[in-house]
Amino acid sequence: MSSREAILAAAKQTAQSRGYAGINFRELAEEVGIKHASIYHHFPSKADLAVAVARRYWENAAANLSAMSERESDPAALLSAFPGTFRQSLENDNRLCLGSFMAAEYDDLPDAVKVEVQAFADVNVAWLAKTLADAKRCSPEKCEAKARAIFAATAGAQLMARSRADITLFDTLIDTYRTSGLLEP
Amino acid sequence: MSSREAILAAAKQTAQSRGYAGINFRELAEEVGIKHASIYHHFPSKADLAVAVARRYWENAAANLSAMSERESDPAALLSAFPGTFRQSLENDNRLCLGSFMAAEYDDLPDAVKVEVQAFADVNVAWLAKTLADAKRCSPEKCEAKARAIFAATAGAQLMARSRADITLFDTLIDTYRTSGLLEP
């Protein structure tokens, strides 16, 4: 793996556990095995690195969701599988989705980073809206609204589970959403 | 207002917009009108200040919810009014609930602060569970599970609305939860 890739990977991990402010060039460099000034050879500034991390993050999410849709055609099954994508972050050492960090760090985040992180939410909501529409039980506007609700509720479940470091809490929250009808089309 | 009170109030505001890491003694002191070293006369350390802020935060939330229950006896109306308590933070300059910051700053938060912030979630969930039980349409365990789901989903809606700085998004998310049956007993 090239240094650039290693930096991106390490920065992503840190961003998902400590946010933008938690990214520290000296620590990052140590993980990669270079000196901190060398990072500037690959990324002109911390903000630029964060933009690259966030962009790759949503691109990866979009690819994952597409792959899910290709493997499985039943909208109900897809909807049911959606929270699993958020579960993975918790499985990965109790990490959080970047979108949630943006909400927390909203005041301090460079605008360019905000744009990329919002793209992550957009990608998820668009996929959910399309999947809901495929189940064709609601109008396009209702699908969009419901998609946002599912996204927000799932993020909230991830948030609460992380703050208790308890992944089973995430599972029971999602189950309750399902029982209440939030995850159904 | 005493200096101690002023410090607590200012620290609470900052904590709700920039988190624990965002609390800065020099900035805080300036807002209060004293020098930063003087804060140590009232609070022995940053962690102690944060504990005091978080404790007052959940005590205040508990008092608010109690007052709501006293003014209104209909459980359905109370449930419907619950998200309003989260809406207030957004109204107050797009601020966030302290519980959400805890999830984001989980790795760096002193344990004593975590305990107090978790108490906030506990207070909310307990109130929701009791209100759901009063509507007596579900068993105690189901009430508890549903209470957690309502809390998590509401926090998620607040999170998403903040990251778009759009309070109407919060309102439509809550509406969608309602339509889906999440906010009903």
Added chain:
DNA sequence: GGCGACCTACCAAGTGGTAGGTAGAGTCGG
């Protein structure tokens, strides 16, 4: 006189970022 509330002046650690240098791999004219 002692105590509460506050101050000035400092320290040490951490952090983003810059200046300027170097080793090695390729490139190219003669």
Added chain:
DNA sequence: CCGACTCTACCTACCACTTGGTAGGTCGCC
């Protein structure tokens, strides 16, 4: 084939600034 050149990918050494925290002093009030 060779020396000069250039480019990449790093390095050491530094700076400016922020931040939590400490030492020790001042001042007014009971």
